[in-house]
Amino acid sequence: MNWTEIIAGLLLLAGAAFVLVSAIGVVRFPDVYMRMHAATKAGTLGAGLMLGAASIVFGDLGITVRSFVVFFFLLLTAPVAAHVLGRAAYYAGVPRWERTRLDELAGRYDEADATPGETARPAARGDDIPYP
Amino acid sequence: MILFEGPWTFLSVVTLVTMITVAVSILVASLRVMRGPSLPDRVVALDLVGLLAVSVISVMAIATQQPVLLDAAIALALIAFLSTVAFARFIEWQGDKAE
Numbered sequence A: 001m002n003w004t005e006i007i008a009g010l011l012l013l014a015g016a017a018f019v020l021v022s023a024i025g026v027v028r029f030p031d032v033y034m035r036m037h038a039a040t041k042a043g044t045l046g047a048g049l050m051l052g053a054a055s056i057v058f059g060d061l062g063i064t065v066r067s068f069v070v071f072f073f074l075l076l077t078a079p080v081a082a083h084v085l086g087r088a089a090y091y092a093g094v095p096r097w098e099r100t101r102l103d104e105l106a107g108r109y110d111e112a113d114a115t116p117g118e119t120a121r122p123a124a125r126g127d128d129i130p131y132p
Numbered sequence B: 001m002i003l004f005e006g007p008w009t010f011l012s013v014v015t016l017v018t019m020i021t022v023a024v025s026i027l028v029a030s031l032r033v034m035r036g037p038s039l040p041d042r043v044v045a046l047d048l049v050g051l052l053a054v055s056v057i058s059v060m061a062i063a064t065q066q067p068v069l070l071d072a073a074i075a076l077a078l079i080a081f082l083s084t085v086a087f088a089r090f091i092e093w094q095g096d097k098a099e
Helices: A003-028 A032-058 A061-091 B010-035 B039-064 B069-097
Strands: none
Touching: A003 A032, A003 B010, A003 B039, A032 A061, A032 B010, A032 B039, A032 B069, A061 B039, A061 B069, B010 B039, B039 B069
16 A cells, blocks of 8 residues: 555545536436536546546556546547537527526527527627628 | 455555446436436436446556556547537437437
């Protein structure tokens, strides 16, 4: 029992706690958007802590680089997946929680083809520049 | 293999506890996969299950002293991301008919 084992064990326990909290949040939150919030952030942090524990246990440069590659890949792809999925859920008309009070996208989507409507264009863009 | 054999060390106990916790998390997340009222709920829960599988693989790499398993974690993270994006495009394409 040395210090690297203790640090790796603590990282594993913290990662397990974060992962469990994110799973509970996915079940308990009332709304698909809040569930997305729980699954993306806490889940990514938990998996990253466990990968860090793996890199500490093995103590090898190649394995450390490999586990950090996995972590950065998760860090890059989780927001992209959550954004794409949230946009799809909003366009598909998944109902929000009944106590949600602010919907800044209301009326800014063209219902026909799932593209941002005219009002969605930021004011800072020039008027002659068409949206994407 | 430091799990399931040999003397109980600190790291093996912690590894076992972590594996049990992650397994419980997978069960809880698949509860939402089964129950979720809409298709995006199920896809969010499936994305979380994929992330938990990556966690299980990294813990398994520690438990069995096999760092080769991290390559499988890379491939699994890639597949989970691609499947989530594909499901999102499918939901957008289907509109509110996707149930």
